Amino acid sequence: MGHADTLLAMGGAFLAAAFLARLGRRIGLPTIPLFMLAGILLGPHTPGLVLVDDPHQLEMLSALGLVLLLFYLGLEFHLDDVRNGGRRLVAAGGIYLVLNIGAGLGFGFALGWGVREALVLAGVLGISSSAIVTKILIDLGRIGRPETRLILGVIVVEDLFLAMYLAVLQPVIGGAENLTDAALQAAKAFAFLLLLAAVARYGTRLVGRLIAVRDNELLVISFLGAAVLVAGVSEALGVADAIGAFMVGLIFAGTPSAPRIRRLVHPLRDAFAAVFFFAFGLAIDPADLASVAAPLAVAVALTLVMNVAAGLIAARLYGYGPRPAADIATTLLARGEFALILAAMAAGAGLDGRLAPFIAGYVLVLAVLGPVMAGRSDRLAAALVAVRNLVRRERRAVRDPGEADTATPEPTKPSRS
Structure with a gap:
């Protein structure tokens, strides 16, 4: 009976996500929040039909969806972009981390929920969702844009940071006092990432020979097995499983089989990514959100401001204008x-009970707001242009107050004064 329940949950998740996604596309909504909405409506926390009463039923499928999303992200990212980006790329990622994590830490202390809670909130507000960002870029067809390389670079910097952050934070929020153990765990995670990066840089020729098969079935089994295996090893070593999958994609991106892998992974990525977002919606209880509505609204507004500021600074580093800055x-x-x-x-770790509903609400709002705003980034770009022009006019007015009054009209045009 348990097996039947799992199959019903899986099938229902796919069909519900597909139905709402088709409905949403008719009215111009992105698929990500609709997948999540399907999980909320058909989960155990809302009245009506309960398709999945235990979110753990989809835990493995959800994990596979995240692994495939990040594996695809790695396929689209190239080490040459990181090497060519160099200091600018690290600077752009650092700007995002400093502004958003700094704001999150300050916000956490301002709430007064505790020091460990503030450290958790710093990470919650500070790190973008690699899965959602990847899905946005795919859905909006922006993978080939110049600023997308910068976006992916920022994600990589954030992901590398969060690997270290998780390793250090775990013993801290758990109340551990042994900093030596925390340092050893962080060093172990860092060494593993360096090993994968070395393979991506110097071992692609060998990897390419190992996976060089004409049969598509064998190729799918090969890259899927590698992504899942390395993700599992990453998790065991204290590195997020998604980062391990990303590094495998980065390795395979340098092989001759990369174009075929990108084509073959598409249907797998899309199907299991839908389950990932659906399963996320299952865990959200709308009734808990009312108690944290005020801090939730402040956190969302703060994140919006910090992201626009960081996007403008990062775009300026690369010489991009308002439109790419708005996209970023x-x-x-x-x-x-x-x-x-x-x-x-x-x-x-038994931290403040308000953290769970706050994080759930915060993620839900931004998971909906992010794709919607990304699809309408031209409006933000227009606003940024208007602000820039206003600032320029104000500066000219301060520099030369009488310029407008003394300006001589063009000979071919009559004066309007």
């Missing part, structure tokens, strides 16, 4: 899987 700011707005990991860690 809105695409990186969403928060998701990393925040949920932190929520689970906080619950296991």
